[in-house]
Amino acid sequence: MTDIAETYRNLVALQGVSLDEKRAAAAAEVLQRQLAAEQAATRELAFEVEPAGFAGTLNAGAK
Amino acid sequence: MSELLQAGAAELARMLRAKKVGAAEVMQATIGAAKQAHQRLNCFVRIDEEDALSAARAAERSLGRGGITGPLAGVPMAHKDMYYREGVPSSCGSRIGPGRPAPATATALKRLDAAGAIQFGVLNMTEFAYGPTGHNYHLGHCRNAWNPDYITGGSSSGSGTTVAARVSFAALGSDTGGSIRLPAHFCGVAGIKPTYGRVSRAGAMPLSFSMDTVGPLARNVEDCALVLQAIAGQDPADATSSAQPVPDYMAGLSRPVKGLRIGVPAGYFYDQVDPGVEKLVRGSLKAFTDLGCEVVEVGLPDIEPWNSAGVAIIAVEAAALHSAWLRERPQDYSDQLRARLELGLGVTGVQYINALRLRDHALKTWLAEVMSKVDALHAPVVSFATPTIAETDVGGGAKMTEVLAKVTRLMRPVNYLGLPSLAVPCGFQSHGLPCAFQLIGRPFDEGLLFRLGHAYQRVTDWHRKLPPQG
Numbered sequence: 001m002t003d004i005a006e007t008y009r010n011l012v013a014l015q016g017v018s019l020d021e022k023r024a025a026a027a028a029e030v031l032q033r034q035l036a037a038e039q040a041a042t043r044e045l046a047f048e049v050e051p052a053g054f055a056g057t058l059n060a061g062a063k
Numbered sequence: 064m065s066e067l068l069q070a071g072a073a074e075l076a077r078m079l080r081a082k083k084v085g086a087a088e089v090m091q092a093t094i095g096a097a098k099q100a101h102q103r104l105n106c107f108v109r110i111d112e113e114d115a116l117s118a119a120r121a122a123e124r125s126l127g128r129g130g131i132t133g134p135l136a137g138v139p140m141a142h143k144d145m146y147y148r149e150g151v152p153s154s155c156g157s158r159i160g161p162g163r164p165a166p167a168t169a170t171a172l173k174r175l176d177a178a179g180a181i182q183f184g185v186l187n188m189t190e191f192a193y194g195p196t197g198h199n200y201h202l203g204h205c206r207n208a209w210n211p212d213y214i215t216g217g218s219s220s221g222s223g224t225t226v227a228a229r230v231s232f233a234a235l236g237s238d239t240g241g242s243i244r245l246p247a248h249f250c251g252v253a254g255i256k257p258t259y260g261r262v263s264r265a266g267a268m269p270l271s272f273s274m275d276t277v278g279p280l281a282r283n284v285e286d287c288a289l290v291l292q293a294i295a296g297q298d299p300a301d302a303t304s305s306a307q308p309v310p311d312y313m314a315g316l317s318r319p320v321k322g323l324r325i326g327v328p329a330g331y332f333y334d335q336v337d338p339g340v341e342k343l344v345r346g347s348l349k350a351f352t353d354l355g356c357e358v359v360e361v362g363l364p365d366i367e368p369w370n371s372a373g374v375a376i377i378a379v380e381a382a383a384l385h386s387a388w389l390r391e392r393p394q395d396y397s398d399q400l401r402a403r404l405e406l407g408l409g410v411t412g413v414q415y416i417n418a419l420r421l422r423d424h425a426l427k428t429w430l431a432e433v434m435s436k437v438d439a440l441h442a443p444v445v446s447f448a449t450p451t452i453a454e455t456d457v458g459g460g461a462k463m464t465e466v467l468a469k470v471t472r473l474m475r476p477v478n479y480l481g482l483p484s485l486a487v488p489c490g491f492q493s494h495g496l497p498c499a500f501q502l503i504g505r506p507f508d509e510g511l512l513f514r515l516g517h518a519y520q521r522v523t524d525w526h527r528k529l530p531p532q533g
Contacts, residue, residue, distance in 0.1 A: 017390055023459075037367065038421070041371070
């Protein structure tokens, strides 16, 4: 098991859920890929952007 | 199949109002068909025969006196078993369920009741609505009305297959990552995923409060419009429900579509598409051209990161909702659902918030780069030929993430952007399973999608094809 998989397993254990090594390893791989994609996408986001803006944009987007 | 059951919901409602048929007779036929269909398709969790027949007789008396004027008066419907009715426990497709009788009735059900619809049962669904194929490891897998060896799609699996089998005249589903549009595609029915906030989520089992939407699957687009009309609109019980006015969808159906611009995506939606699916979906554009629509190719921004961000949001919110049961009753989840929920425990707070922060930027980009050029985007629902239940029975194993991500790839960006999307049947694949396209619209522009979908169904007959009777 990689260090990252072990870290993930410990993080989940901290939340009261136990995982076997195989499951932790598979999940850690998925999480790493998702995190990398999201980090790339959010790198250019303005410092001030808040989640709440979405609802306003959705409503303003109506014809 | 009784001819009574072949009508659409709107058509049946008109027949009932005109007293060409009685509500009790229709309900009796519906329940008979439901019992038969369940043997073959494993589509019901419960059929409420006595209550439904009693309600149908009462509706018939009232219709006879002119006392019921609701647009769905006397129309039988069954719904995904995650819409709460006061005092009744919902399975939510799980072994756990919320664990108690529902404290209040879902707003969507209250509004359908007020419109005169009669609920006669609750339908199979993916466990806690978190899975796109229609497998259910507790209640048994739901089966496709066109061929029981094939998947129904999920998570509104029972909704898709009972509407296809001409058992339920329409059915509520829910769509967090494709769960209305996928069963609509796989089962050959129409389905509308409304704009986020268009329909109240109050009393509907939550999966991801930032992404969950409530909408119908129905036999045709007109029926989708009729049901959405009944359930849409702001609700004090759901703070995220929108104050945007609800237009008269039914009146808008007959408006011309000539001159409307339909976009065909230049990338992403066709990147990995099966040639058979592509032929059917692209082939459906001819009808729109013939109707006078302008079909234009449109470039898309980079959507792939939005997909990942959407996955992160759902994973975290679902894991939060299920955290106590994950600790205390992990053995009561299927292996697949438990594995997916555990993923959410590993997404960091920073990643979750950034996924939410990116959402506004993504929507602004989409509106500026895509929806400024077209009235609706036309795209496939899935990119591959419909697989069998066995082929996609991946449980919680190594292939799970890859298989499920492939099924939802063309769905999730739409949920992330909060946009409406209508799935419309457009033919049959070489192995006889149905295929649909989706029309993606501007926020709260469901009416235009209905107009386009209805125009398409006026000049095609895919929605009238009936699955084989088992």
